[in-house]
Amino acid sequence: MNQNTNVPNHAIDLRSDTVTLPTADMYEAIATARLGDDGLDADPTARELEAATAELLGKEDGVYFPSCTMANLATIMVQAARHDIVLAQEDSHIYGAERGGAVLTGAFYQPIRGECGAMDLDLLSDALDSRRSKLRTALVCLENTHNSAGGTVLPVEYMRDVAALARAAGAAVHLDGARMFNAAAYLGVPASALAEHADTVAVCLSKGLGAPMGAVLACPAALAGRIRTMRRALGGGQRQVGIAAAAGLVAIRSMVARLGEDHETAARLSAQLREQAPALRVSVPQTNIVMVDTSQTGRPAQQWAADLAQSGVLVRPWSRNVLRCVTHRHIVSTDVDQACQVFAALAQGR
Numbered sequence: 001m002n003q004n005t006n007v008p009n010h011a012i013d014l015r016s017d018t019v020t021l022p023t024a025d026m027y028e029a030i031a032t033a034r035l036g037d038d039g040l041d042a043d044p045t046a047r048e049l050e051a052a053t054a055e056l057l058g059k060e061d062g063v064y065f066p067s068c069t070m071a072n073l074a075t076i077m078v079q080a081a082r083h084d085i086v087l088a089q090e091d092s093h094i095y096g097a098e099r100g101g102a103v104l105t106g107a108f109y110q111p112i113r114g115e116c117g118a119m120d121l122d123l124l125s126d127a128l129d130s131r132r133s134k135l136r137t138a139l140v141c142l143e144n145t146h147n148s149a150g151g152t153v154l155p156v157e158y159m160r161d162v163a164a165l166a167r168a169a170g171a172a173v174h175l176d177g178a179r180m181f182n183a184a185a186y187l188g189v190p191a192s193a194l195a196e197h198a199d200t201v202a203v204c205l206s207k208g209l210g211a212p213m214g215a216v217l218a219c220p221a222a223l224a225g226r227i228r229t230m231r232r233a234l235g236g237g238q239r240q241v242g243i244a245a246a247a248g249l250v251a252i253r254s255m256v257a258r259l260g261e262d263h264e265t266a267a268r269l270s271a272q273l274r275e276q277a278p279a280l281r282v283s284v285p286q287t288n289i290v291m292v293d294t295s296q297t298g299r300p301a302q303q304w305a306a307d308l309a310q311s312g313v314l315v316r317p318w319s320r321n322v323l324r325c326v327t328h329r330h331i332v333s334t335d336v337d338q339a340c341q342v343f344a345a346l347a348q349g350r
């Protein structure tokens, strides 16, 4: 692993599940994919991926995107008019990392406070109350699992409640499901049970599922045409895109079932860190993300990340005193054990 990055071969790379490399099956599928011109009259492998993902999520159609960011953006442009309000949890990716898209969407992004990645339902109700705003709220966004909250899972009932509030107020629901298969695995439900409570659902193929790139936006048939037009306007129309979609098909068909392994390695990482480095405050993960609070060690996250990297453990400083560690298919239990030893040694000032 890591042949194609500037990190040492032996590095234990916990920066993100996006560092995963294509599997042998993906390379094989890429080499043999049927291809067409997706900008002209459709690439057959991209169409197959779109249909397979839509079916898995219980939606009528799917649109393949170069990234989940673009899938979210195109959805907001189709579902919200200029000057409409888009609601999202305050730490969500759409609000925290993507609201710069307002230069294109013209929408008014409004954050809703809430714990563990879940918007507070009373605050959401207030925000949806049309008497309180002169602008129309067009879209409510959910994120499951929730990245910044540490891979936390929104239960099905919570999603149903949000959808009911949104629909009663005439707003559509979008699920930023970049890691929704992790959520479904944690809950032990089919992904469609989560997707049911959103009109549109974006899933990332290039995170824990291991494809090199791409995301699919699953949606009602009535929206697919406008979503495709918006994708083209954003420069997201590609030609022999089946090259990438072929790997995405392998991801959807054969990588979903193994995500539980990443949850086990994350649980192991968390348990061992809590035992071996008690000065760190370590989250108990539901899925594949562990957040490590370094504030009691007197060293900020940046310093920790630099020191860990010196010993071959790569993590992401997430905020001043928090590190994010993500498990994925290249991280096995012995990597976790080794990483914990490095953490423990640094915590003891060695």
Ligand SMILES: *Cc1c(COP(=O)(O)O)cnc(C)c1O
Pocket (backbone or CB within 6 Å): 066, 067, 068, 069, 070, 093, 094, 143, 145, 147, 176, 178, 179, 204, 206, 214, 215
């Ligand atoms: C990674 C991520 C995205 C963006 O995905 P890209 O494919 O990198 O654009 C969006 N939302 C969430 C929750 C994510 O974790």
